[in-house]
Structure formats: C-alpha cells, structure tokens
Amino acid sequence: MVFTMERRETFSSAHRLHSPAMSDEENKQIYGKCNNPNGHGHNYVWRVILKGEVDPRTGMLYDLAALKKQMAEVLDIVDHKHLDKDVEYFQTVPSTSENLVRFLYDSIKSRLGRPELLKECVLHETEKNVFTYSE
Numbered sequence: 709m710v711f712t713m714e715r716r717e718t719f720s721s722a723h724r725l726h727s728p729a730m731s732d733e734e735n736k737q738i739y740g741k742c743n744n745p746n747g748h749g750h751n752y753v754w755r756v757i758l759k760g761e762v763d764p765r766t767g768m769l770y771d772l773a774a775l776k777k778q779m780a781e782v783l784d785i786v787d788h789k790h791l792d793k794d795v796e797y798f799q800t801v802p803s804t805s806e807n808l809v810r811f812l813y814d815s816i817k818s819r820l821g822r823p824e825l826l827k828e829c830v831l832h833e834t835e836k837n838v839f840t841y842s843e
C-alpha cells in the first residue's frame with residue numbers, strides 16, 4: 709500500500725530575474741519588468757510531497773515533526789532574503805521559479821532521513837504561477 713503526504717510552508721523573498729549568461733539588453737528584453745535592478749518580491753508557497761510505504765511500527769510514512777524541522781532549516785536560507793544577493797546558489801543561476809523549486813527540492817532531499825520518499829516539490833510563485841520539480 710502506497711501513501712503520500714504533503715507539508716506546506718510559506719516564505720517571502722526578493723529577487724531580480726537576471727541571467728549572467730546574457731547581456732543587459734537581452735536580460736531587459738527577455739525578463740521585462742522582472743529585470744528591474746531594484747528587484748521585487750513574492751510570498752511563495754513551498755509544498756513537499758513524500759510517497760512510500762507506511763512503517764507498520766509507527767503507522768507513519770515519515771515523521772512530520774522531523775519534516776517540519778528539516779523544512780525550517782531550508783527556509784532559513786531563503787525566507788526574508790534577497791535570493792540573488794543572499795543565497796550563493798543564485799549568484800550564478802537566474803532566480804526563476806524553475807531554478808528555485810529545484811534548489812528547494814535538492815535542499816530538502818539532502819536533509820531527509822529517507823530521501824527515497826521524496827516524490828516532488830511544488831512552488832507557488834503567485835496565485836497564478838505554479839512550478840513542480842521531481843527527478
């Protein structure tokens with residue numbers, strides 16, 4: 709019997725869409741208002757989905773208290789930060805939601821006691837824009 713479980717957390721980050729691999733002109737052209745040098749912010753929703761067999765001894769797929777703690781460690785990296793200035797990963801990678809959901813996926817996977825349970829991460833950038841990453 710296969711179960712899935714999900715925990716959601718919200719965080720606020722500033723960013724600027726700007727790729728070091730392109731000229732300033734190309735950045736302006738491709739990212740438009742999101743390339744504004746002073747940046748902008750989002751209240752993101754981050755969803756972690758786990759999938760697997762329940763441990764018959766505990767009746768749990770994964771300990772929620774542990775997941776909460778591990779997600780909090782990742783949130784410390786991004787919450788109330790400017791992604792491009794405060795998070796090393798985004799010094800060289802554009803802080804698109806595609807790259808951010810992958811960063812969150814890799815960051816939680818490396819902290820999970822049972823990484824094989826990680827099914828996917830979903831990131832809501834706005835009410836309208838949602839991104840999913842899985843391996």
Ligand SMILES: Nc1nc2c(c(=O)[nH]1)N=C([C@H](O)[C@H](O)COP(=O)(O)OP(=O)(O)OP(=O)(O)O)CN2
Pocket residue numbers: 725742748803804805806833834835836837
């Ligand atoms: N493929 C991607 N395209 C865009 C991303 C992204 O991460 N991946 N991000 C942005 C900007 O970050 C922008 O802030 C989000 O878009 P925005 O237009 O502000 O939000 P909405 O689409 O919800 O706005 P509405 O105008 O209300 O539709 C842009 N593109």
Ligand SMILES: [Zn+2]
Pocket residue numbers: 723742748749750
């Ligand atoms: Zn944005």
